Amino acid sequence: MFFHLFSPLAEYHIFFNVFRYITFRSVAAFITALLFSFFIGPKIINLLKKYNAVEKINDLVPDTHKKKEGTPTMGGLIMLSGILLSTILWNNLLNSFIIMLLITILWLGGLGFLDDYLKNVLKKKEGLSAKYKLIGQTVLAIMIACTIYFSPESSEVTIINLPFLKGAFIQLSWLFIPFVVFMIVGTSNAVNLTDGLDGLAAGLIALTTFGLGVMAYLKGNYHWAVYLNLNFIGEAGEITIFTASMIGTTLGFLWFNTRPAEIFMGDTGSLSMGGLLALISIFLQEQFFFAIIAAVFIAEAMSSIIQRYFFKMTRWKYGEGRRFFKRAPLHHHFELKGVPEEKIVIRFWVIGVLLLSIGLATLKLR
Numbered sequence: 001m002f003f004h005l006f007s008p009l010a011e012y013h014i015f016f017n018v019f020r021y022i023t024f025r026s027v028a029a030f031i032t033a034l035l036f037s038f039f040i041g042p043k044i045i046n047l048l049k050k051y052n053a054v055e056k057i058n059d060l061v062p063d064t065h066k067k068k069e070g071t072p073t074m075g076g077l078i079m080l081s082g083i084l085l086s087t088i089l090w091n092n093l094l095n096s097f098i099i100m101l102l103i104t105i106l107w108l109g110g111l112g113f114l115d116d117y118l119k120n121v122l123k124k125k126e127g128l129s130a131k132y133k134l135i136g137q138t139v140l141a142i143m144i145a146c147t148i149y150f151s152p153e154s155s156e157v158t159i160i161n162l163p164f165l166k167g168a169f170i171q172l173s174w175l176f177i178p179f180v181v182f183m184i185v186g187t188s189n190a191v192n193l194t195d196g197l198d199g200l201a202a203g204l205i206a207l208t209t210f211g212l213g214v215m216a217y218l219k220g221n222y223h224w225a226v227y228l229n230l231n232f233i234g235e236a237g238e239i240t241i242f243t244a245s246m247i248g249t250t251l252g253f254l255w256f257n258t259r260p261a262e263i264f265m266g267d268t269g270s271l272s273m274g275g276l277l278a279l280i281s282i283f284l285q286e287q288f289f290f291a292i293i294a295a296v297f298i299a300e301a302m303s304s305i306i307q308r309y310f311f312k313m314t315r316w317k318y319g320e321g322r323r324f325f326k327r328a329p330l331h332h333h334f335e336l337k338g339v340p341e342e343k344i345v346i347r348f349w350v351i352g353v354l355l356l357s358i359g360l361a362t363l364k365l366r
């Protein structure tokens with residue numbers, strides 16, 4: 001809104017020129033989202049308590065989680081509202097990337113909200129079935145993939161850049177559509193699986209988003225893109241502002257989500273944030289870079305897949321199922337090995353920082 005209102009006035013006074021700058025609007029978006037999350041957080045927590053929208057701990061998690069029962073969930077509402085407000089205020093709302101990101105956050109946020117509402121407010125044990133959640137995620141992913149694929153610049157946007165190699169990329173062509181579906185659905189669910197300890201997913205989301213934000217800024221700036229041998233994407237600069245909003249609202253949410261958590265993210269936040277991360281990497285054509293900096297999310301998802309299929313395979317072979325991990329996802333495995341929750345979270349964050357550093361180091365290696 002401010003971009004559309006004030007940037008045209010730069011012709012009359014130089015002060016208004018700041019509303020055209022990516023850096024200024026990114027910082028403003030970050031501060032707006034962070035402060036708004038601080039403001040709206042307690043109100044949403046009290047509202048969720050009023051309507052008894054609280055977490056019901058199931059038997060699939062370690063017994064130490066039983067004391068968390070009764071904590072408000074659906075905390076993704078804090079994150080979604082912060083991003084939406086900050087984006088509306090500071091982004092160019094005519095940018096095609098921003099339009100699709102807003103559709104994604106509303107779609108997946110709404111899907112997650114429906115699941116949380118059924119499960120935690122109406123007390124339906126299973127919430128929205130996995131089948132319908134998967135259908136909802138897939139429909140959105142197909143719509144976005146087709147929109148990008150059938151755009152006039154499809155030959156330019158359906159590539160994946162390879163880190164560590166100068167000017168190397170893979171042209172996906174028609175495989176781009178199923179690949180986008182896999183990315184959005186897979187990442188959305190991976191973030192959802194990671195959201196099992198106080199502050200774990202939120203901290204990793206902030207780190208991953210920062211990496212994507214740096215990439216968006218560099219690719220949206222012609223001089224930096226040429227210097228680092230990156231493909232220049234003219235509209236990518238606006239994504240930097242959007243990622244600043246994501247980081248600000250995630251850190252604001254983390255204020256209330258660190259142990260002992262006052263609120264949980266719920267599917268409302270995890271599904272939408274995971275989908276946004278995947279989509280941004282697709283827009284930037286940096287899915288391999290994303291795989292590096294988001295490797296903790298991938299490891300969490302893979303641990304659940306390994307656990308499931310190892311159990312089925314051993315049941316077929318030995319007559320009874322055996323477990324590869326003590327419990328999945330991976331953070332529960334370490335819990336049952338006796339590692340304190342705070343230590344697991346901090347160590348996963350440290351690994352996230354390391355992966356982020358490796359990912360950013362690949363920029364110069366190109």
